[in-house]
Amino acid sequence: MSDRDHKGPSWVLLKDLAQHDTDASVKAMAALLRRGQDAQAQLRLLIDYRTDYRLRLDNAAKNGIGGETLRNFRVFLGNLENAIDQQTNAVAQLQGQFASAKAAWEKHKRRVDSYQVLGDRQVTAARRAEESREQKQMDEMATRSYLKRVMGGDD
DSSP states (O other): OOHHHHHHHHHHHHHHHHHHHHHHHHHHHHHHHHHHHHHHHHHHHHHHHHHHHHHHHHHHHHHOOOHHHHHHHHHHHHHHHHHHHHHHHHHHHHHHHHHHHHHHHHHHHHHHHHHHHHHHHHHHHHHHHHHHHHHHHHHHHHHHHHHHHHHTOOO
């Protein structure tokens, strides 16, 4: 038997809506995860670039560097630091958004699970009621058969 046979259209609709919300949360989490991974990769690239540029500055300083070139190195390193700070903030923001999306997914998942438990209980109760009806019918038939034998009649 299908879910519709036991739960009715409104029950199925509630469960379907909860499942839709859960699916939407999963998609949002996946998108945020991809964006977070991209942001992390960009942050690593900026940090690697800063490390490389600092090595260039150190080598240039060992070999002698002019004032204008030194100023350019420092300005560029300052710009890199700003970019790293901004990217670090972007990564942290995406992590916060992912945590919120995960909490929303967990909430929706609990709701789907609750509907599933209630639906399973409803199916179990319906099955028990049917079994009880069948048992009652069998008991009635057995009682009639017994009474016929005892009373000696073959109606």
